Amino acid sequence: MANPLILKLEHGADLTDEDRALLQSLSSGARQIQAHRDVIDEGDRPENVHLVMEGWAYRYKVLPNGKRQIMAFLVPGDFCDLHVAILGEMDHNIGTAWGCKVVDIPRKVIDELGQNHPRITRAMWWSTLTDEGTLREWLVNMGQRQADRQMAHLFCELLVRLQTVGCADEDSFEFPLSQTDLADTLGITSVHVSRVLQELRAQGLVIWQDKRLRILDVPKLKAFSSFEPRYLHLNKRRNRGISHGNAPLR
Amino acid sequence: MANPLILKLEHGADLTDEDRALLQSLSSGARQIQAHRDVIDEGDRPENVHLVMEGWAYRYKVLPNGKRQIMAFLVPGDFCDLHVAILGEMDHNIGTAWGCKVVDIPRKVIDELGQNHPRITRAMWWSTLTDEGTLREWLVNMGQRQADRQMAHLFCELLVRLQTVGCADEDSFEFPLSQTDLADTLGITSVHVSRVLQELRAQGLVIWQDKRLRILDVPKLKAFSSFEPRYLHLNKRRNRGISHGNAPLR
DNA sequence: CGCGAACTTGATATTTGTCAACTAAGGTGG
DNA sequence: CCACCTTAGTTGACAAATATCAAGTTCGCG
Numbered sequence: 001m002a003n004p005l006i007l008k009l010e011h012g013a014d015l016t017d018e019d020r021a022l023l024q025s026l027s028s029g030a031r032q033i034q035a036h037r038d039v040i041d042e043g044d045r046p047e048n049v050h051l052v053m054e055g056w057a058y059r060y061k062v063l064p065n066g067k068r069q070i071m072a073f074l075v076p077g078d079f080c081d082l083h084v085a086i087l088g089e090m091d092h093n094i095g096t097a098w099g100c101k102v103v104d105i106p107r108k109v110i111d112e113l114g115q116n117h118p119r120i121t122r123a124m125w126w127s128t129l130t131d132e133g134t135l136r137e138w139l140v141n142m143g144q145r146q147a148d149r150q151m152a153h154l155f156c157e158l159l160v161r162l163q164t165v166g167c168a169d170e171d172s173f174e175f176p177l178s179q180t181d182l183a184d185t186l187g188i189t190s191v192h193v194s195r196v197l198q199e200l201r202a203q204g205l206v207i208w209q210d211k212r213l214r215i216l217d218v219p220k221l222k223a224f225s226s227f228e229p230r231y232l233h234l235n236k237r238r239n240r241g242i243s244h245g246n247a248p249l250r
Numbered sequence: 251m252a253n254p255l256i257l258k259l260e261h262g263a264d265l266t267d268e269d270r271a272l273l274q275s276l277s278s279g280a281r282q283i284q285a286h287r288d289v290i291d292e293g294d295r296p297e298n299v300h301l302v303m304e305g306w307a308y309r310y311k312v313l314p315n316g317k318r319q320i321m322a323f324l325v326p327g328d329f330c331d332l333h334v335a336i337l338g339e340m341d342h343n344i345g346t347a348w349g350c351k352v353v354d355i356p357r358k359v360i361d362e363l364g365q366n367h368p369r370i371t372r373a374m375w376w377s378t379l380t381d382e383g384t385l386r387e388w389l390v391n392m393g394q395r396q397a398d399r400q401m402a403h404l405f406c407e408l409l410v411r412l413q414t415v416g417c418a419d420e421d422s423f424e425f426p427l428s429q430t431d432l433a434d435t436l437g438i439t440s441v442h443v444s445r446v447l448q449e450l451r452a453q454g455l456v457i458w459q460d461k462r463l464r465i466l467d468v469p470k471l472k473a474f475s476s477f478e479p480r481y482l483h484l485n486k487r488r489n490r491g492i493s494h495g496n497a498p499l500r
Numbered sequence: 501c502g503c504g505a506a507c508t509t510g511a512t513a514t515t516t517g518t519c520a521a522c523t524a525a526g527g528t529g530g
Numbered sequence: 531c532c533a534c535c536t537t538a539g540t541t542g543a544c545a546a547a548t549a550t551c552a553a554g555t556t557c558g559c560g
Binding site: 012042043059061063064065067068069071072083086087088089091092122125126128129130131132133135136137138139140142143144145184186187226230231233 | 262292293309311313314315317318319321322333336337338339341342372375376378379380381382383385386387388389390392393394395434436437476480481483
């Protein structure tokens, strides 16, 4: 199976074969983490950077009143905490949604990359910055869309993201979340998730069973949720004008 | 008046006098931009990085149905589009909330900093990463708090952020937004903003008049909104244990 | 086979949105 | 300096979206 990290980072920089070989060795030696465990917690100052290679994890915070907000999904190819090298301590938690394979990469290895491997470094910053773009889109999603569109938008995003790392086919992907997880992601209750899902099913938009989500009509779901993937910045670099001022492709 | 950029970046790295002098010259020559103008738009590939030195701007997106979501406030010391160097094109718009002084910094100057000024580079990445942390907190805010707490939380955040750049006193700051701007920030309607504000006023928490927001009881407002500033990562570095002398990425 | 977690359903409550009318304030031209 | 006009904010009545509570139901797993 192709390496999700490499598949992803190809979008952020023009990697060489040497870069790919290095990333391949970097992302080997994953350890299994059980479902519903924390990978890191708020306040931690981890020595290693964590990279998801299989399964799902998520960023989340819990408020004093016990309410939980999931702020990002970490799927294969995603780094959990690249930023910790600079920020010092985690300002949120990361937990596994399901069984998950994670590689621990010592910070000094990351630092070494930063000094001697400019394309990989660039690709990692590209990855951090697209995470930020995704966060902005989630904010739009929560602020301006009602629950049904918001959920549909999330499904569209996940389809595209998982396709780029080889973890989704044309119209479906493994979706190992509970409805409660989904509720805490969208900022609604799990009761409402259940009802909205039934509506999406009734409209013939999605099927969700056996931990797999199938989108029955992808263009329709994208239109329904006004999904515009620009924020994912997924155009392969080699397909783009290299320097500034060029007309946008697409 | 002290330079907001320097005041801010001191939190992200241990700057030298030389660094400060460089930042000082970098942030001079601001041009005035009128209120309610766009600084950059989605799809742009700007040649310059923009730095706010006075006034307020905000990041926003507009959906096909006309709804607007404000995703960040840019106050003195904030960069508008540091990420564009890597992502290539803007995935959102930036507009002025009020008259605003902005410095245009050529991308090549930023690149040069990245090569020869490691502390400044580190501080700029710190700034980008705290922006991301702020975004995460806004997501929590929108997803899990009701409108009154959410608004209170925003006020607390702004007080702290503006204090660090010398733009707020102990309990108040210039707040040049309309209630509609605030509504599009919190993901509620302007009618609801009006009502929530009256409630906060009635509870003796805030006064907002003449474009100035005054928090009558700061600890009370922080408790009310369960404001926890860890996500702003504002501890001056010299007050923290300095761990590894790792080089910045890039 | 039975237990518990996840999901569903129905009734009702709360929060927030919508619409429309009204008031206040600031700017402009006469 | 006043009349007017526009924009921002306020208010009330009502509607829609979503939350809450409580009671089922289903299903995987020991």
